[in-house]
Amino acid sequence: MEVAEGLTRILRAQGDGRGDLIAILQEVQAEFGYLPKEAMLGVAKFLQIPESLVYSVATFYNQFRITPLGRRPIKVCMGTACHLSGGELVLEAVQRELDVDLGGLTSDGEFSLDRVACIGCCAIAPAMVIGDAVYPKMTPWKVVEVLTTIKSEIQEANKGD
Ligand code: FES
Incomplete structure (x- = not known):
């Protein structure tokens, strides 16, 4: 699935509230198996927070991976x-x-x-x-x-x- 398409669906489901960063990242990872860079940038924009903050959270928690899964x-x-x-x-x-x-x-x-x-x-x-x-x-x-x-x-x- 296209990253943009999947991300749009996830962010749309957040409604008007800005949502919780970790919960959104969990959904993105469930969708793609990892956190694509394009999706992290999209989440930062959606939440109106610095991209560096999204990246820091993504790399801080073991539950997240920023590289794709292997075969x-x-x-x-x-x-x-x-x-x-x-x-x-x-x-x-x-x-x-x-x-x-x-x-x-x-x-x-x-x-x-x-x-x-x-x-x-x-x-x-x-x-x-x-x-x-x-x-x-x-x-x-x-x-x-x-x-x-x-x-x-x-x-x-x-x-x-
Ligand atoms: S702790 Fe490894 S299977 Fe339970």
Whole structure:
């Protein structure tokens, strides 16, 4: 969907009131999967606040991302059970293996990386999700294994193109 079109619908729903910045940004992210620059500028204009304020809020809160999702979005669970059982090490391993920042996107657009709160499978902590697949009891070594396998599958698939 066009950013302008989706944003207009979101802002129109705010009515006459100027609305709440965070609530609007949440709606924009729900619509596009991230906060496109064009949308952030539009929100600033709508709320009559500086663009820099919208950008600061967007980058301050973990819930927002300012880069698009990858074709295979990775979410590392940082709920209590996962955090206590090594979630941070899992997250660092993904960052290292893919050379991607938290909230970022790999240069080929394949993977994006986010941390999330409990995904409801604490019995298999620490857990990681790639696309729709949940990976249980992750370790840094398992991260390397899983990502190496997926990268080879991508290479194979690209050969056929
Ligand atoms: S804390 Fe990670 S699945 Fe619950």
